[in-house]
Amino acid sequence: MMRSLAHEHARVSFEGRLSDTELHKIVGASFDETEVLRRNTTSARMDFVVLPLTPGTVPEIEKAIVSKVGFKNSAGIVHVQIEAHSRLAFVCVR
Numbered sequence: 001m002m003r004s005l006a007h008e009h010a011r012v013s014f015e016g017r018l019s020d021t022e023l024h025k026i027v028g029a030s031f032d033e034t035e036v037l038r039r040n041t042t043s044a045r046m047d048f049v050v051l052p053l054t055p056g057t058v059p060e061i062e063k064a065i066v067s068k069v070g071f072k073n074s075a076g077i078v079h080v081q082i083e084a085h086s087r088l089a090f091v092c093v094r
Contacts, residue, residue, distance in 0.1 A: 001082065001090055001092075002053060002058050002061065002062075002082065003055075005082050005084050005089055005090060006053050006054055006055050006057070006058050007053075007054065007055070007084065008054060009084065009085050009086075010052070010053040010054070010082065010083060010084045010085075010089075011036075011037060011050055011051065011052055011053055011082070011083045012037075012050070012051050012053040012061065012080065012082045012083075013037040013048065013049065013050045013051075013079075013080070013081045013082075013083075014048070014049050014051075014065070014077050014079070014080055015039060015040060015041060015046050015047065015048045015077070015078055015079040015080075016046050016047060016077040016078040016079065017047060017076060017078075018046075018047035018049060018077070019047065021064045021065050022064040023049045023051065023061070023065065025064070026051050026057060026060050026061065026064065027052075027057075028051060028052040028057070029049055029050070030049070030050045030051075031048060031049055031050075032050065033048070033050070034050060034083065036081075036083040036087065036088055037050050037081050037083050037088075038081075040079045040093070041078070041079070046078065053083075065077065077094070078093070079091075079092070079093050079094065080092040
């Protein structure tokens with residue numbers, strides 16, 4: 001999904017236990033919500049990062065998350081959102 005929505009005006013957010021990833025090291029990473037990409041956990045606040053989603057950053061994002069975090073239980077990524085042209089284009093909730 002990231003590859004198909006990647007372009008100059010796209011961003012992706014990840015929420016969960018992200019300490020085992022290197023998402024925060026990707027150029028353009030922000031820990032702030034945007035008008036479109038918002039936190040979805042309020043109780044037991046989790047890590048949150050917004051990244052530019054371009055054809056150039058997709059391989060970096062994949063490298064930062066593939067086999068480093070789980071998508072089950074309370075470990076790893078629990079919420080992913082993709083914004084394209086200032087609109088929510090994709091949401092995945094565990």
